[in-house]
Amino acid sequence: MGNKKEQVAKTMIFSGVSDDDSELIPIIADGDEQELTNFKAPDVLPILPLRNTVLFPGVVIPITVGRQKSLKLIQEVNRTDKLLGTVTQIDGAVDDPEQKDLYKVGTVAQILKILEMPDGSTSVIIQGKRRFEVAEYVEEFPYFRARVNLLEDTTTDADTAEFNAIVGSLKDLSIKIAQYSSNVPPEASFAVKNIENSTFLINFICSNTDLKVDEKQSLLEVADLRERGIQAISYLVKEVQMLELKKDIQSKVKLELDQQQREYLLNQQIKTIQNELGGNPIEQEINDLKEAAKAKKWTEEVGAFFEKEVHKLSRLNPAAGEYSVQYTYCQTLLEMPWDEYTEDNFDLRHAEKVLDEEHFGLEKVKERILEHLAVLKLKKDLKAPILCLYGPPGVGKTSLGKSIARALGRKYIRMSLGGLHDESEIRGHRKTYIGAMPGRILQNIKKAKSSNPVFILDELDKVSSDFHGDPASALLEVLDPEQNTEFHDNYIELEYDLSKVMFIATANTLGTIAPPLRDRLELIDVNGYILEEKIEIAKRHLIPKQLENHGLTADQLIFPKAIIELIVDRYTRESGVRELNKKIAKVIRRVAKKIAFEDSYNVELTEGDIREYLGVFEYSHGSYQGNEFPGVVTGLAWTAQGGEILFVESSQSKGKGGLTLTGNLGEVMKESAMLALEYLKSHTDELNIDSSVFENSNWHIHVPEGAIPKDGPSAGITMVTSLASIMTKRKVRKSIAMTGEITLRGRVLPVGGIKEKILAAKRAGIKEIIMSEENQKDMEEIKEVYLKGLKFRFVKTISEVLEYVLLKK
Known part of the structure; x- marks a missing residue:
């Protein structure tokens, strides 16, 4: 290993950890792969426990020796063949490890240099040579000695494109980590780029990756270099992703700080320019608020509060979000009409x-x-x-x-x-x-x-x-x-x-x-209107307004009183005049169309015109159904839209005394029907009803318009009369309607909505109304015009009702 590339590599310094708590500096020696593959070692080796690091074949690392056992081992080995076995501790915190505290797979190492440091400690530079597995420990004192089996690094598919891609990926990822991480010196990427041997490269990267000790140990135990490379890539990818995320976060934070500094400098420049041009608009806004406050009529308390809020506004940075919130708040306080009143006209x-x-x-x-x-x-x-x-x-x-x-x-x-x-x-x-x-x-x-x-x-x-x-x-x-x-x-x-x-x-x-x-x-x-009032409202208000809205004059279209009455009676069924207003508007629209097309039309409307413009009659005249059959009785009901008339129909069929109710009735109305039946059962003698009829017949009460929910007790006397009519086969008197709650004893109790019910009766053509005697007081508050054409009969008991309304035939 005497070539120039090896000498350069041996000088490169990295951070790491040694056999005890001191720092290590991994160094790479790039050499011939055959040197490691053919390396021979004795069967028994002295074992040096390492903590917090794992030595890989080919990698050169310096370690600081602190334990007495380790120091003795280094000194003796250095005097002989300089070979020893390094095994990593499972738990780096153990000071005096035993056999069970050490991994089984380690690396044969050769001592290259022993250095005496200025602080008195001893550092040793060792190089990994070949992996081994501990077969058995033969000595423990003065240091561990073990019989070992040398392991080979297999390099299947070493020359394939896939293996070359793995090596290239490792090299690229390592260079990226060296660029991103501030803990890795610039020389690291230089070292990686200059390693040509694939085995040395994989081991060097595995050794220097920022992994946990157990993860590095698992890489060391992988025999196949291809698999070791793939595992190393998975670790490096995670590390690269983490470093990229950190870098991204740091750049964002720096960008935000830079943006704030930039805005601050720009604001300072704007402020200087504004002062040169005659003032800061922000300060002008605040001064405007203060000036406007002087004209307000508010109390001292409100004035002091406003002054405090404006002072708070003046201390805020105009670029901050709170400034606009506070400004809007101050403006709202200023715009409120504190103690500002219009003068009343008391004429x-x-x-x-x-x-x-x-x-x-x-x-x-x-x-x-x-x-x-x-x-x-x-x-x-x-x-x-x-x-x-x-x-x-x-x-x-x-x-x-x-x-x-x-x-x-x-x-x-x-x-x-x-x-x-x-x-x-x-x-x-x-x-x-x-x-x-x-x-x-x-x-x-x-x-x-x-x-x-x-x-x-x-x-x-x-x-x-x-x-x-x-x-x-x-x-x-x-x-x-x-x-x-x-x-x-x-x-x-x-x-x-x-x-x-x-x-x-x-x-x-x-x-x-x-x-x-x-x-x-x-x-x-606010009660509903009678027919006469609706006609007057239409003449005085609705028709003039709709003519104006549609661009017509009073001379172009005339509504006779009879026509208004026809629209009210046959096309509306309401307490108010909203629907009437729509119908009048529809008529005027049809006439406006004729005028625009220059077609002929009747200036004074006729019944035929109304049928043409509004279609067939929507409501039958009066809606009273007559008394051709027993069991049909007219009642009066109150709704949110005003009064309505409703019909109660009863029928009798063979059965065992069952009662059926239909017509979408509420609970209270159903109870009224049951009360009615029970009352009639207990008064058969008075009404000349055969008592056996209750055992041999079923009764059905129906209130038409079943889609509309109905409830309330006011149909009580109507149901009693309907059932009594069908039981006695006696018809009900003509043009009569009734309303009132009943009790089991036969009393008729008062109900509400009397005025609305009277209006409904008038609309329906009813001539006579029966109600509780206690409702007589309600008549005093109703104008005479509402009562015109109606006859009233006030009763106390149901027997009075039946005696009057049921005809003899």
Whole structure:
């Protein structure tokens, strides 16, 4: 090994670990492979335990000898043939290893040089020659001696393209590791590039790879160089990937730091340029905020809080994300109308005129609104009660709020609560969240630029709740005059006075409104319109508005009263006027088309025109079905859309007393049917019913329009009458409808929705209505015009009902 390449290689230094805790410096000697293959060694060798390193054939490493046993072994071997066996310890922490602490496979080593170091320690440079396996240990003192079997490194397929590719891959991966790792000196890649012998290269790389001792030992124990190379590649690939990942992370961190430094320098330059041009726009923004704050009417507390927030803004870096969040917050505080109010117009005559102009009927509602305005005029600082207008759709609940705002000269806000399910929609989000903003209450007040608007909370009954919270509970504070003087919004973080806001809620039904919320509301029932009122609303409001919307004048199309009545009666079935408005719009569109095509048409509409424009009649006149057959009785029902008439039909068939109910009935309605049957069973003598009929017959009660769910107790007397009619084979009196709950004792109890039911009866052509005597008080609140043409009979018991309505034949 005296060639020049060997001498250069022997001087290359690497980091490593020795036979005890000291550093090792692996060196490579590139030579003839035959030298290692033909190497002979004695059968018995002195054994030097190594810890934390594995010696491979051909590799030269320096070790620092620290243990007395090892030092004695080195000195004696150096005086003889300089050959010894190196075996790696299984656990490097053991100071005095025994046979069981050593691996079985090791490497024969030759001492090349012993060096006395300046610190008094001894270093030995050894070179691996050939692998061996320990057969048995023959001595333990003064150091281990063992009988060994030399092992050969097989090189099958050494000249193939695959083996050459393995060697090339190892070389490339090693050079990459040398480039990436700061622990490997630059000479390492030089050494790898200059090793020509494949066996030496594989062993050198296995020795110097940053692997665990047990992993290096497993490589040493592989006899086939091809397999050893493949295993080494798998280890090196992992190491390369790890080094690439570290390098990527470091480059990203450095890039971010460089970017921050670059931005800082650019910002400093921009600041200098801006100062030369007359000022920093960021500072100008902050100064603008301070100037605008001087004109605000807010309290000292709010002013001090705003000043503190602006000061916090001035200390933030404009390039930071927090700056825009803080600036938006300060701007929101500034835009809120703190203590800014519009002046109310307390001309009550004007208010009355506005309400009458824009809404026909609704006398009770208008009266309550004028009462509120009168008290507000006298007291000046009345805490506004929360009005809730409830009634069927299309009766003008929402538009009433707009009329109130116009009458008072206040700003108008409408907020739809339909489908609202997140509490933060009311109270806002904390400003620490991304995209945080105030709740919709304060957002709308900010938009109105007034702290005393008329605020319509539309569809209050449609509020829902889920895992985001319960918005109805958040509304408790908003809608309580005692609490809303200090309304807390999560974003604003200051108490805001809502007591001057005139809140008006609207709902179709009260059943879905939470009881605590309903308790805070002053409820005003907005009933449906009768036929005459709908005709007047159409003439005064709907037709003029739709003519204007479609570009027609009053001279181009005339709606006679009879035609309006026809549309209302035959094409709509509602309590409000929304559907009527659509039908009128449809008629005007058809006429507008004729005008645009220059076709002839009737300026004054006729029944034939309405049939042409709107099609066949959608509803039969009155919808009353008559009394041709026993068992058919007309009842009255209340729905969210207003009153409806419903029919109860009964039939009798052979059977054993079973009762069948159909028509999509709810539990309460089914119970009413069972009550009706039980009442009749217990009163057979009074009604002249043969008691045996209950044992030999089945009964079927059906309420038509089975697709529509029906529930409630108000059909009780209707079911009793229907069953009694079929049992006695007596018809029911003509043009009569009834409503009332029943008890097992035969009493008739009062029910609700009387006005809506009366309107439904009038629409259906009913002439007489039967109801509980206790409902007589409800008639006092109903205008005479609603009752015109109707006869009422008030009853206490079911027997009174049956005696009156069942005909003798």
